[in-house]
Amino acid sequence: MTFENKIVVLSTESIMKKKFQAMVLSCMDPRFQHLVHNHLKKKKLTGKYSAFTIAGAAVGVTHNKFKKWHNTFYDNLTTSIQLHKIEKLIVINHKDCGAAKIANGKKEFTPVNEKKVHQDSFNKLKKEIKKRFPKLKVELNVIALDSKITKF
Numbered sequence: 001m002t003f004e005n006k007i008v009v010l011s012t013e014s015i016m017k018k019k020f021q022a023m024v025l026s027c028m029d030p031r032f033q034h035l036v037h038n039h040l041k042k043k044k045l046t047g048k049y050s051a052f053t054i055a056g057a058a059v060g061v062t063h064n065k066f067k068k069w070h071n072t073f074y075d076n077l078t079t080s081i082q083l084h085k086i087e088k089l090i091v092i093n094h095k096d097c098g099a100a101k102i103a104n105g106k107k108e109f110t111p112v113n114e115k116k117v118h119q120d121s122f123n124k125l126k127k128e129i130k131k132r133f134p135k136l137k138v139e140l141n142v143i144a145l146d147s148k149i150t151k152f
Contacts, residue, residue, distance in 0.1 A: 020084040021048045022139075023077055026092040027057040027099070035147050036092050049090070050080040056099025058091045058121040058140070062128070063103040074132065081133065088137040089129060093118050095144045118142050122152050 022045065026036045040046065054060045054069060061073040080086050093100070100117040101109050122140045129138050140152040 020050060020080075020086050021045060022088040022090045023050045023052060023080040023084070023086050024090045024092065025052050025054075025057050025061065025073070027060070027094055027097060028053050028055050029094060029097065031145065032092075032094045032143060035094075035143055035145070038147065039092065039141075039143065039149060040090075045090075050084050050086065052076050052080075056097055056103070056121075057093045058125045059093065059097065059099045059103050059117060062121045062124040063099075063117075065102055066099065074128075077133070081136070087135070088139060090139045091122070091125065091141060093121065093140075093142045095142060119152065 024036070024040065024045075026032070040049065052073060054073065056063070056066065060066045060069055062070070077089065095114065097114075097118075100114055100121075103117050103121075104113050107113055126138055126140070129136055142150045142152065144150075
């Protein structure tokens with residue numbers, strides 16, 4: 001084993017001993033990256049969470065139009081639970097989401113339809129999390145461009 005390998009091993013061991021607070025599931029939309037960061041900073045979570053960013057956040061990991069992505073998310077969540085000892089999943093969907101529009105299909109994308117897409121994704125996610133990780137807490141949010149957070 002070389003010196004570099006020992007550093008990697010020690011680094012991995014120290015990560016596995018440290019307990020982080022949560023995994024954050026958020027959308028890849030560039031308009032919302034700073035808003036998500038600022039929200040988590042206000043919650044004093046800087047440096048205390050692992051992140052999984054994918055188109056649609058909960059929509060992307062639950063809707064059938066993105067089915068190929070689902071296992072990747074759950075594999076990452078499992079890894080975060082094992083490595084980071086997280087006890088909570090914080091989900092931050094956002095308004096005016098392109099993935100939600102795709103999930104909505106050909107129907108008009110009204111505020112009512114958008115809310116339903118988010119609510120459906122949250123319900124599916126909660127059900128699957130409860131089945132796979134019964135002790136994991138789940139926090140569900142939708143953020144708007146004005147930074148307003150709506151909890152579900």
